[in-house]
Amino acid sequence: MENNANLKRSERRKHKRKNENNSTIRNILKFLGYAILILIFIGVGVIGGKVWAIIKNTPPISQEALTAQSQSSIVYAKDSNGQWQRVAILHGADNRLWVPIEKIPKDLQNAFVAIEDQRFYKNNLGIDPKRIIGALIADIKAGGKPVQGASTITQQLIKNTMLSNEKTLTRKIQEAVLAWRLEQKYTKEQILEAYLNTIYLGGPNVNAYGVQAAALAYFGKDVSQLDLAESAMIAGITNNPSLYSPYANLEAATQRQHLVLKEMLEQGYITKEQYDKAIAEKLVFKKTNFTTYEHKYFIDQVINDVADELSKKLNISHDEAINKIYNGGLRIYSTMDLKIQNYVEEAFKNPELFPMNSKIKDEVQGAMVVMDWRTGEVKGLVGGRDTSNIVRGFNRATQAYRQPGSSIKPLTVYGPALESGLTAATVVDDVPTTFGNWTPHNYESSTYRGLVTLREALTHSLNIPAVKVVDRIGIATSANYGKKFGLDITKNDMYLPALALGGLYKGVTPLQEAAAYGAIANGGVYTTPITFTKVTDSEGNLILENKPLRHVVLSEQNAYILMNMMQDVVKYGTGTRARIPNMPVAGKTGTTDNYSNAWFSGFTPYYVATVWMGYDNNSISLYDTRTGTKVVGGSYPAQLWKTVMLQIHKDLPYKDFVRPSGIISATVCRDSGELPTDLCHLDPRGDRTYTEIFAQGTQPTTYCTVHVMVKINSQNGKLATDLTPPDLVKEAVFIDPPGRTPAQNAVALDGKYVVPKEYDDIVPPPQNSTNGNAPGDNTQPPPANNGGTEQPPGGETTNPPPNNGNSQTTPPSNNFPPTTNPTP
Structure with a gap:
């Protein structure tokens, strides 16, 4: 029993120790569980906090x-x-x-x-x-x-x-x-x-x-x-x-x-x-090249023009504006007419329309601009003969400033002359004349036509009359009108060779000249050329609206008269190769004196266009080895102009230039510009009268005094005297150019029609005197009959007036050597 009791006590002690051990384990596990749970919560909290911080810092959603x-x-x-x-x-x-x-x-x-x-x-x-x-x-x-x-x-x-x-x-x-x-x-x-x-x-x-x-x-x-x-x-x-x-x-x-x-x-x-x-389905792939584009010269100018306007509108730099164009999703509506642009580009691919000099490695370059002169919209633009895909390159239509030669004359000579009171019938004497230390010459340097109207002088691109006109109206007036026509007239251009003959210091671009000529077609109203009409964003919201600026340069009547004079250039003068059938054309040629630049600018009732040809190296003269001739504005440039404009106008109905009110016609003498007398019809060259147009109030009111009738010795052509045998005396009609010297008269084409200056020296045979005077006592010749005079009664002088600030004839010292004798 005791043993059993001891056994039971022993088992109870063992069991107690076991329970104590289990309790410890449970406590440890419980602790570990709580610890893990705490750690999990801590981890979740940390992670959650981090995630929340990430979420909190997430940027907001915006449509932009x-x-x-x-x-x-x-x-x-x-x-x-x-x-x-x-x-x-x-x-x-x-x-x-x-x-x-x-x-x-x-x-x-x-x-x-x-x-x-x-x-x-x-x-x-x-x-x-x-x-x-x-x-x-x-x-x-x-x-x-x-x-x-x-x-x-x-x-x-x-x-x-x-x-x-x-x-x-x-x-x-x-x-x-x-x-x-x-x-x-x-x-x-x-x-x-x-x-x-x-x-x-x-x-x-x-x-x-x-x-x-x-x-x-x-x-x-x-x-x-x-x-x-x-x-x-x-x-x-x-x-x-x-x-x-x-x-x-x-x-x-x-x-x-x-x-x-x-x-x-x-x-x-x-x-x-x-x-x-x-x-x-068999797919057909067609790759679009996004690195370049067709019509590069036109589109390059559009990009530049849009960038300029964006820069002003948004108050940003030009580079920032370019960046906006390439990355801003803009929709740019250009003024280009694809049909016209293609006509110009096709013409530039034709080598037969350009001179070729086989002795020179460089290729003749060219540029052309076609504009609607009513709106200022550029419809076609090519800035070179390059066929490469290089974009944003050198554009000769807008960036090449070259001397315009005689193509400047309507802008700085004859347009200003009409505004200053001269008329198309005003007569200038085309004879050798020196201005200061400079003597200009005509394209045909040994030919001088004598008395010519402004209409004739422009038609045949005579240089001496152009210089005389600028000298007469004043350099300041000429320069002012050049600026109104959109040209870059600088202080270095304030002298006769630059303004009368186109020897400008900076020069002009084909776009500038086309716009200037467009003002003549547009009734004297200059319109700034534009290459785009508007710019929107990708959703159609308007960013830019491009409306051209306008200002009056010439009166409507004078613009019409100048246009009419320029029609004669194409009909009878230096620009005959630019004629197109069934459509009136007004234009002007231009060539610099070293033949390095050749121009033709002209317009119809529909469009204005300018053609320039030359080398990128401005010192090389234009010469065509195929024809063996030097190139002038009336040759290849006029032919290229005609080729393109023929295509443009082939389906357009005939239209004439509109004659404004305030234009009248009057019959005048072409040797004086005045109303004719009977003598003007009796000129030995034939009837010297013609019908001219005038702005109302500018028509002549006085009669011709240039034509005179005098008695001459029919045998020697000298002025008859009282001693000239009566059977040798006859009446003849001559011209008496005001202020012309014998030296000038000797080279003028009309010199042989000038009234003689020498008196007859023939002495008649002795006869019985009826009045007691010895034969030959009256040896002083009487004045010529019918108003003829030895010295002209006045009129235009061929010598320049003293320098009064408007007649500077020598270029400034810092100028390039002047282009003194541009050709037609």
Whole structure:
């Protein structure tokens, strides 16, 4: 019993010790449990706090963040039907063209949804848990390699527009948060539109962001024109552009396209018939070159002009304005007429329209501008014969300043002369004349026509009359009108050779000259040339509206008279090669004295155009070895002008220049510019009268005194005296040019028609005197009959007046050597 009792006590002690041990273990486990639980809570708290901090620092959703991506700009021009056509895409690092969802084909929308996020329309969480789990399982099966993406379309949009591509927990959490927020704020259509306009769809040598740029890059068409097969091809690219771009690997791209079509079929987006047709379709790829564009000279000028206006409007630098053009998604509406632009470009490809000098390596360059003179809109512009794809290069139409030669005469000579009170009938004596230490010469340096009207002087591009006119109206007046016509007249141009003959210090550009001539066509109103009409953002909101500035240069009547004079240049003068059938043309030639620049500028009732030819090296003269002649403005430039303008006008109805009110006609003497007398009809050269037009009030009111009738000895042509045998005396009509010297008369073409200055020295045989005087006592000749005088009664002097500040004849010391004798 005792043993049993001891056993029981022993067992009780063992059991007690066991219970004590179990209690200790439980306590330890309990402690550990609490500790772990505490640690878990601490961990969750720490992680939660960190996650909360990440969420708290997530940027807010904004429409600007989604849509203000770098976007390419588009330049538009009108085609022959007056419809706007895209002519250039301008982009920076990212070539992205935003289009609204309405313009994106439904097949293309469905293709992306089918291959990228098939639960897009059903899931509003922004993330897809089912897809995440599926992607995780697929990655595990692949040995841990990422083989399937889990990002929704919404997540991809967030990553592309608001977050970086770094693979961090912070970015992933923020992406999920933003995707959820985006789903709550915007519709599925808005999200899909933003996604389709931002997704990268390029590949090797292809810069394409968004479906519009991709449609152009791969198929050369607008996204709205894509069919099902093309849509599936583009949708397949996004998974791996470097692999699935058809320009990278057409076989892989085609396999991917078939997968997209299969998914669309299984998801009910297309029928089996549509699927089969798309699978069988042979795609035709047409790559659009986004690094350059056609019509580069015109578009380059558009870019410069838009940048200038943006700089002023937004108060930014020119470089910042250029950056906005290439990245701001602008829509630029140019003034280019594609039909006219193509005519000019085709003409510049024809070597027969340019001189060729086989002895010189350099190629003759050229430039041409065509404008609508009513609106100032430039319709065609080419700045060189370059056929390279270099853009933003040297544009000779707008950047090459060259001396204009005689093409300046309507602008600084005859236009100002009419405004100063001279008329088309005003007569100037074309004879050798020295101004200070300078003696100008005509193109035909040994030919002097004598008395000519301003109309004749302009028609035949005579230099001496032009210089005399500027000397007469004043250098300041001439320069002022040149500025009004848009020319860069500087202080270095305030002398006769520059203003009368075009030897300008800086020169003019073809665009400047075209605009200046346009003012004559436009009734004397100068209109600044423009190359674009407006600029909008990608949504059509107006940013710039470009309206040309206008100011009056000439009266409407004087502009019409000048235009009428310039028509004679083309009809009878130096510009006959510019004639076009069934359309009136007014124009003027120009050539510098070293033949380094040749011009023709002219206009019709529809358009004004300027052609310039020369070498980039201004010291090289224009010479054509095919014809063996030097090149002048009336040769190749006039022919090129005609070639282009013939094409432009071939379908236009005949139209004449509109004659304004206040224009009258009067018959005048062409040797005096005054009303004719009977003597003007009896000139030995024939009737010297003609009908001229005048601005009302400027027509002559006095009668011709240049034509005189005198008695001469018919045998020797000298003035008859009382001693001239009566049977040798006859009356004859001559001209008596005011102020002309014998030396000048000796070289003038009309010199032989000038009244003789010598008296008859024939002495009659002795006869019986009836009055007691010895024969021959009356030896002093009487004055010539009928008003004839030995010395002219006055009139224009051929010697320049003393320098009064308006008659400077020598160039400033800091000027280039003047071009003293430009040719027609």
